[in-house]
Amino acid sequence: LSEYPKTSEFSRTNIYKKLKQRDQDQQPYIIITTSAIEVGCDLNAEVLISEICPPENLIQRAGRCNRKGNIPDAKVIVIGTQISNLTNTLDEYAWDNYQKVLKNLTDFDAHKIAECISRSQHIDDYRVVELFSMLHNYVYEQDLTCQNVYDQGLLITRSWTPSATLIYENGEKEPPKITVPIDRLIINKENEYANTDVFERYYDQEKTYWRERSLTYGSAYRKDIIIKISRSHEGAERYENKPEYEYNPEFGFVELPGVFIKLKSKGFDEK
Structure with missing residues (x-):
């Protein structure tokens, strides 16, 4: 999409409008997307295929499938065997339990999946984690490739009062x-x-x-x-x-x- 002007018919806004219209008219479509689909997209898809992700994210993604509850044979298919360390919110025990719950589900059950949510590791945004990591590498490991983060004004204080x-x-x-x-x-x-x-x-x-x-x-x-x-x-x-x-x-x-x-x-x- 970056090759086209934002005002063109290929802009994300216009593409989403067309997609919404097809969705409302019950016309078929296939959309390949990032995790951004989790929020802000009001779709009523028949099938959702998702890479395995933390339970809180899966619940959000599944909300784009059969959103109106009018598709009797809707499916949520989860693939993959691991979650990226940058986005994983599960400890080892919670991860094992989460896999068992997913394998035993015959119908999508948000309540059972929600019971797997673990907050032992708090992840707000993988981009923030990456920025902190880059700053650490520059300050403590003299990695000059990360100097730009420091030059842009990202400073981390050791303590503060909420x-x-x-x-x-x-x-x-x-x-x-x-x-x-x-x-x-x-x-x-x-x-x-x-x-x-x-x-x-x-x-x-x-x-x-x-x-x-x-x-x-x-x-x-x-x-x-x-x-x-x-x-x-x-x-x-x-x-x-x-x-x-x-x-x-x-x-x-x-x-x-x-x-x-x-x-x-x-x-x-x-x-």
Whole structure:
């Protein structure tokens, strides 16, 4: 596609439009694609052939097959014997279990596959892993072929404090907000307010947009934490007898609310 102008009939946008139209008209097509098909493509294919991949990715890919539930003989075929180290999220035990589950399935069962998901190794994006690897090779192994990564400004710090975003819900389209380290939001005797709620943003791969939910357990480094401060304490039953946070429209967040309880520290690990 790179040989053609983006505005031509061969651009990815136009090709996808034509593909969607064939899909809606129930006309046959064959599409060979990268893992990008997992999200953002609303297709209703009859057969999906996928190289073996982590269970979370397979669930997403399978969502492009028989998406409307109107194809009685739809098939998901998984091939291959190993997952690339850059994208693998399974430890040895989970990998063995995952293979057994796939071999024993007669019908695609997203719930059984989801039970195989393992987070012992956290992989966000193989491209990020590769960039970190290149930087390491340049800094510690003097690999000059990786110098361009450093020259482009990719610098890795050894430690930092995770942050949270404070938002004052004043009814405006773009309410006041500020980002602060979470260690400045530790609860004391005077900073717990009735009108604060804590959420985390997460990307819904099936719906392909960002959503919010109540903050769950896990590492703060891997979360986009949002603390919303309402104009009143209405509905905040768990903070009975707590004062309301008063936002200063002139000076902003003068006082910071207490949200977290610091349990203990052990080396660099804080809870």
